[in-house]
Amino acid sequence: MNAPEKIRCDACPVMCYIAPGQTGACDRYGNLAGRIVRCDPLTILDRAAASGTPLIPFAAGAPDGEWDGEIARPAEEFVTGIGAGTTYPDYKPAPFIVSREVEGADVVTVVTEAIFSYCGAKLKIDTDRHLGPERAIVRAEGEPVGHVTTAEYGSQMLSLGGVDHLTGGTKTEGKATCATLLALCNREPVELTIDDGATLTAQAGHPPIVNGTPEHRMRVGCGSATIGMFASQWHGLVDEVVVVDDHITGVVSEHQAGKVLAWPPTGIRIRGHRSTPGRYFRVSEPGQGWGGTRLADPTEILAPFEARKGAHPGLTLLMVSTTGEEHAYYVLDDTLTPRPHPLPAVLAPTVALIAENCEPSLTTVLFMAGAGGSLRAGVTQNPVRLTRAVQSQRTRLTCGGAPVYVWPGGGITFMVDVTRLPENAFGYVPTPALVAPLEFTMPRADYLALGGHAPSIRTLADIRSTGGEYTAGPARRLP
Structure with a gap:
């Protein structure tokens, strides 16, 4: 008897061959009846959530989440990149290019999940305790994942991740770095050790724990x-x-x-x-x-x-x-x-x-990454125009619906507070790299002027009713 036929997933550079009823190495895509299916749903934020309405799931089975709805304004609904799928590493239009009316204006939001090898996390640890000397190596599971940077007013700063730790070292180092970044960005606790310094438990939005003792107060001043x-x-x-x-x-x-x-x-x-x-x-x-x-x-x-x-x-x-x-x-x-x-x-x-x-005292985690490559080609046929539109603020960039800070200079390098995103908004692929949601929002006329993929524009109602390439069937993890 012939073994069931595997099919190839092109959602990331790993290009897994997936057997029927199984998921790929990332646990995010699976083979359901000969079709690649996204295992968690596209997320749509509803401004009514401020009055207690939960997140609106794209497909059945999505867990409820908490969201205050504020950053989804001015639209009543906002399609996030969470669960959208990706176009990396090959060119194709972004998974969802959504047209909707906002206060009488025709607005387009281009939605995708970006795969970032060039990414990291900046941690602000509110404490007077000595964490370690500047430039000291920060480790997770014994592997180097970052370093101590400067001490600021009442806080110690750590820089974790980056391409050198993700892909420039050993395979074990890359896996530990990816797992650390994923946990921190999804607001989970992570234990870190610092060479010639302290042991630290860091979790976004929670007090840091230094050498087993929770910090309670950030100093009033020097x-x-x-x-x-x-x-x-x-x-x-x-x-x-x-x-x-x-x-x-x-x-x-x-x-x-x-x-x-x-x-x-x-x-x-x-x-x-x-x-x-x-x-x-x-x-x-x-x-x-x-x-x-x-x-x-x-x-x-x-x-x-x-x-x-x-x-x-x-x-x-x-x-x-x-x-x-x-x-x-x-x-x-x-x-x-x-x-x-x-x-x-x-x-x-x-x-x-x-x-x-x-x-x-709190731990602040800022996800930082640069959006480039075929991600931009999935938005427009002339990627440099997208970069310039974001830099000039004609195009609004968000991450899972959350506002971002875009660094001046070349490229689209941004930072976002992970506590502003819905829970579990980040994923990974085993290259290793992190997967994060991105949304580019602009007037339709501007999108077309950028060289946008006009034939791929769809209405929000159509997306809600018919889904997309990786969202057929109930949203669930395949057995």
């Missing part, structure tokens, strides 16, 4: 900024305040904010590199302690107090971190040595005020 904001709250309640911070540690009596309040000198001395008055750099190596330093005991940054400059027995000192999570109160003894004492009740509200002004 030590100097904290003093600038709250010096008046401490005035008259304590003799000196030091806000400990890995970047800029502040001392209120020396700080300009203290000078404005006529704060008397205290004879305090800080071990560190003085910048401007009341601002000190490099008081400690970075770490997991106070204000992102390695300090468990903040008095390590204090040099002996000077009596000739105002220090005296009984002088009071508050030391606090930039989130208020660490604080301690001291009184100078007869040798001008700070001794710990319970925090006076009168100072407790000032520490709580710092904490109140801290934003919740």
Whole structure:
């Protein structure tokens, strides 16, 4: 007996031969009765979702999703690239080129799923904790998947993915990178380890977990900024305040904010590199302690107090971190040595005020990619015109219905916040590469002027009723 005939899927460069009733390597396309069928549905967003209506599935069996409908405006319905299929790597018109009326204007939206080998994720981790030195390798499952970049205001930045990790290293590295990007973009938790640094659990829209401890607060500012904001709250309640911070540690009596309040000198001395008055750099190596330093005991940054400059027995000192999570109160003894004492009740509200002004710590994941190749040819017969139309904002680019930031310069390089897309909007192909939805929206006249594929334009009603090349039959994963 002859084996059932396999058919070739041309939805990605892998070009799988798929047996009847089976899916390809990506689990996104299958052979159903001799026809390649998309295993999850095209997604249409409905603005009525703001009032509780779920996502409108293109075909039966689609899971309900949550969506506020806002970014689908001004149209009542918006066809996303999620579940549309792709034209890569061969030229053919985009899977769906949809005509619809928006406030009296004839608008065309070109819908496709793009396959990105040139893609990555930029992570913003809200924490004062030291994650690792700049340029340190970030690993997933032991494989290098990115690196630490710059520290920003209250956050550490990571750059993950890119073509070198996806396809330029070992096969294991490429698979680990693809799996990491896919999980992060679909808002799933991922454990990362950083060379000479921390272990991090990152999940878009959730607090980061550093070395097993969830972060709760993003610092209100550096030590100097904290003093600038709250010096008046401490005035008259304590003799000196030091806000400990890995970047800029502040001392209120020396700080300009203290000078404005006529704060008397205290004879305090800080071990560190003085910048401007009341601002000190490099008081400690970075770490997991106070204000992102390695300090468990903040008095390590204090040099002996000077009596000739105002220090005296009984002088009071508050030391606090930039989130208020660490604080301690001291009184100078007869040798001008700070001794710990319970925090006076009168100072407790000032520490709580710092904490109140801290934003919740979150992990932000931005998917970043460049749209090129035959993807653009699937939109127009003259691809450079599409690039120029997007760059000039005559054509609106969205990703799964979400607004994107398009980088200036050549090409269509964009970033999108993954929490703005419906759930599970991203997929993959085992080249390895990520699959992401894209939509190009413009007036019909502009689309035709770009050299668009006029014979392939269809109405939204037609798409809803008859589907498309990869959407025949119920939307389901084949057995």
